[in-house]
Amino acid sequence: MATFRKIGILTSGGDAPGMNACIKAVVNKAYALGIEVVGIRGGYAGLIRGELVPLTQQSVSNVIGTGGTVLYSSRCPEFATEEGMRVAVETCKKNQIDAMICIGGDGTFRGATDLTFHGIPSIGLPGTIDNDITATDYTIGLDTSINTTVAMIDCLRDTCESHARINVVEVMGRHCGQIALYAGIASGAVAVAIPERPFDEAAALEKIRALRKNGKRSMIIVVAEGLTNPDGTPYAETLVSRIEEQTGISTRFVRPAHIVRGGNPTVRDRTTASDMGSRAVELLVEGKSNVVMCELDGEIRAVDIAFALIADRMYKNKLKEGDLDRFSADELDAMRALIDKRNREIDRLYQVAADVGF
Ligand code: ADP
Numbered sequence: 001m002a003t004f005r006k007i008g009i010l011t012s013g014g015d016a017p018g019m020n021a022c023i024k025a026v027v028n029k030a031y032a033l034g035i036e037v038v039g040i041r042g043g044y045a046g047l048i049r050g051e052l053v054p055l056t057q058q059s060v061s062n063v064i065g066t067g068g069t070v071l072y073s074s075r076c077p078e079f080a081t082e083e084g085m086r087v088a089v090e091t092c093k094k095n096q097i098d099a100m101i102c103i104g105g106d107g108t109f110r111g112a113t114d115l116t117f118h119g120i121p122s123i124g125l126p127g128t129i130d131n132d133i134t135a136t137d138y139t140i141g142l143d144t145s146i147n148t149t150v151a152m153i154d155c156l157r158d159t160c161e162s163h164a165r166i167n168v169v170e171v172m173g174r175h176c177g178q179i180a181l182y183a184g185i186a187s188g189a190v191a192v193a194i195p196e197r198p199f200d201e202a203a204a205l206e207k208i209r210a211l212r213k214n215g216k217r218s219m220i221i222v223v224a225e226g227l228t229n230p231d232g233t234p235y236a237e238t239l240v241s242r243i244e245e246q247t248g249i250s251t252r253f254v255r256p257a258h259i260v261r262g263g264n265p266t267v268r269d270r271t272t273a274s275d276m277g278s279r280a281v282e283l284l285v286e287g288k289s290n291v292v293m294c295e296l297d298g299e300i301r302a303v304d305i306a307f308a309l310i311a312d313r314m315y316k317n318k319l320k321e322g323d324l325d326r327f328s329a330d331e332l333d334a335m336r337a338l339i340d341k342r343n344r345e346i347d348r349l350y351q352v353a354a355d356v357g358f
Helices: 019-032 044-049 082-094 106-117 142-163 178-186 201-213 235-247 257-261 267-285 305-315 329-356
Strands: 006-011 036-040 052-055 099-104 122-126 166-171 191-193 219-224 251-254 291-296 299-304
Touching: 006 019, 006 044, 019 036, 019 099, 019 267, 036 044, 044 082, 082 106, 099 106, 099 267, 106 122, 106 305, 122 267, 142 166, 142 178, 142 219, 142 251, 142 257, 142 267, 166 178, 166 235, 178 191, 178 219, 178 329, 191 201, 191 235, 191 329, 201 219, 201 235, 219 235, 235 251, 267 291, 267 299, 291 305, 299 305, 305 329
Parallel strands: 006 036, 006 099, 099 122, 122 291, 166 219, 166 251, 191 219
Antiparallel strands: 036 052, 291 299
């Protein structure tokens, strides 16, 4: 058992609905165990600038249902430098911060692991709408963002039906097409295009022509932002002109962009955030750190950050020389199993989208 008197908490990188629920859970659990909590404003930049705010059970009351992050967020390249880390650790020492909880995506976990190695035990919580962390089945924010996306597409559908139009909707997801798949299935999209699988444009155009011939007035096509043309420009916009040119059907483009990063978190995000946040405090007290909280097959578990980061690189085919050297054969098998599982999930959703999108 580690004896902590004070822990720090921050939110970093892209914000996600449910981050506030995490903060509330951490604060309430910590106080229940007699530990003080201090919030760091604006992610790792706040640790460098020393922007700290004491958090109490009163100060986090009523934040569970709010979007954004009450601690604010930022991207801070300076934190990844030796000098940035030195100042950040000094801030922790000066303010008697014994351990940190860092909420964000893979960049944020890299920061958490660096902090741990510099003497500040840290735990990561996955707060990102993209669900792009291979080690966990779920990241906080996904459910809210898909529900918001679907609500917007439902509105588009009404006007598309009135005017017999097609709407191509580009949704968030740089490396991971899960937002596109869930939103596409749930909004009855006739096609979904994601970065993980080749998109058969000719087949989609043929389907559109056939559906129109059959009397279908409105059609929705969902494209993940990560799908780009060879020159890096968004494929979704190209698809709009191709549909108009090749089918003659009036086609509009919509990019909800950051709208789906905001809004009140759903019950799913509030409960997962509460569960992960509270468990993270328990783990710190048990003396564990350098882990990220993951949901695996419905259970919340702690996964070593290095394992999580390398599993991600393996999934994205971005492994560097020597990346796998420090892992045992069992660990490498576990990584491959996670990747297989993720691929199966993408295939399953892709198939459902193809089967029901008419
Ligand atoms: P996300 O956490 O959503 O993936 P970023 O990739 O922008 O977002 O990372 C968030 C922050 O984490 C960065 O602004 C930086 O402060 C910190 N960070 C990212 N990479 C590293 C790294 N290699 N070492 C230390 N800190 C890092």
